[in-house]
Amino acid sequence: MRVVSGIQPTGVAHLGNYFGAFANWIELQNAGHECFYFIANQHAITIPQNNEILKKNTLEITAIMLAVGLDPKKSTIFIQSDIPVHTQLSWILSCLSPIGEMERMVQFKEKSKIDPSATNLGLLSYPTLQAADILIYKADLVPVGIDQAQHLELTRLLARKFNNTYKSIFKEPKTLHTKTTKVVGLDGAAKMSKGLNNYIGLVEDEKTIWKKLSVAMTDPARKRKTDPGNPAICNIYILHKLFSSQKDLDWVVDGCTNAKIGCIECKKKLFENIIKLTNPIREKYLKLINNPNDLKDILSIGAKKATIIAQQTMDEVNALVGFKYF
Numbered sequence: 001m002r003v004v005s006g007i008q009p010t011g012v013a014h015l016g017n018y019f020g021a022f023a024n025w026i027e028l029q030n031a032g033h034e035c036f037y038f039i040a041n042q043h044a045i046t047i048p049q050n051n052e053i054l055k056k057n058t059l060e061i062t063a064i065m066l067a068v069g070l071d072p073k074k075s076t077i078f079i080q081s082d083i084p085v086h087t088q089l090s091w092i093l094s095c096l097s098p099i100g101e102m103e104r105m106v107q108f109k110e111k112s113k114i115d116p117s118a119t120n121l122g123l124l125s126y127p128t129l130q131a132a133d134i135l136i137y138k139a140d141l142v143p144v145g146i147d148q149a150q151h152l153e154l155t156r157l158l159a160r161k162f163n164n165t166y167k168s169i170f171k172e173p174k175t176l177h178t179k180t181t182k183v184v185g186l187d188g189a190a191k192m193s194k195g196l197n198n199y200i201g202l203v204e205d206e207k208t209i210w211k212k213l214s215v216a217m218t219d220p221a222r223k224r225k226t227d228p229g230n231p232a233i234c235n236i237y238i239l240h241k242l243f244s245s246q247k248d249l250d251w252v253v254d255g256c257t258n259a260k261i262g263c264i265e266c267k268k269k270l271f272e273n274i275i276k277l278t279n280p281i282r283e284k285y286l287k288l289i290n291n292p293n294d295l296k297d298i299l300s301i302g303a304k305k306a307t308i309i310a311q312q313t314m315d316e317v318n319a320l321v322g323f324k325y326f
């Protein structure tokens with residue numbers, strides 16, 4: 001199966017990104033699928049960006065992708081803007097995109113509400129570029145979070161519209177939702193996100209992780225160690241379920257509900273289990289980010305590999321649309 005997915009260079013990759021995207025990407029890569037994973041820097045500029053910071057974030061997310069286990073020998077890793085035919089196809093698809101449909105996109109409505117004066121055409125047409133990112137590789141499978149379901153539906157609609165208008169060349173890609181649909185933030189109230197500053201970064205050091213974890217929200221009804229708690233409503237326990245063994249989970253449930261352990265003890269156990277994942281990632285990341293030329297080589301090889309497939313599709317599309325004269 002051909003798999004396509006992307007991630008924006010936001011400057012922060014956190015545990016939510018790991019369980020919501022990377023873990024799934026690695027599994028698909030290691031299952032032998034033909035994977036194309038890209039850094040969606042063109043999607044990133046739908047909100048204002050500083051060019052130097054965008055470049056830095058692009059290299060950093062590349063290093064993180066490699067540090068978590070994506071392997072450029074198995075997966076094609078590249079930057080979206082290095083493959084200009086994504087935007088070329090996007091224009092053709094935008095001429096098939098119903099404006100009413102675009103305006104109904106939940107993400108567009110939410111993002112344009114944050115600052116209506118900053119709403120731009122890119123924010124509205126973002127899902128069409130996303131459709132082009134996928135269709136240009138004729139993907140079979142797109143691993144994304146549940147919040148992208150509506151965009152994937154549009155991708156399938158645009159594939160059908162193109163096929164009906166010109167010729168049937170596009171497959172309708174299937175959505176593969178990640179197993180972990182939502183990683184709760186340290187505030188216990190919302191999904192882990194950079195914007196809400198309720199996250200643990202994938203390459204943060206131990207001191208920073210503990211500082212954040214030690215003040216993270218727990219069961220609000222548990223004021224003292226002698227009060228029995230309810231792990232089912234505690235975000236620390238929800239995080240434990242992602243990181244801890246059954247033995248540790250049983251220890252938390254028994255210790256919390258019978259008031260045998262304090263919240264700090266419980267958080268310390270979670271901390272130990274989190275750093276088992278993040279410390280090796282951080283170590284690899286630091287080596288990679290200190291060798292930017294190696295990262296650039298990997299991205300350049302990825303771009304060459306991606307271009308071969310993407311250009312073939314674009315040539316086919318251009319011929320069908322009537323853009324090829326000779």
Ligand code: SF4
Nearest residue numbers: 229234236256263266
């Ligand atoms: S002991 Fe653990 S699960 Fe129970 S309330 Fe405290 S942090 Fe949450």
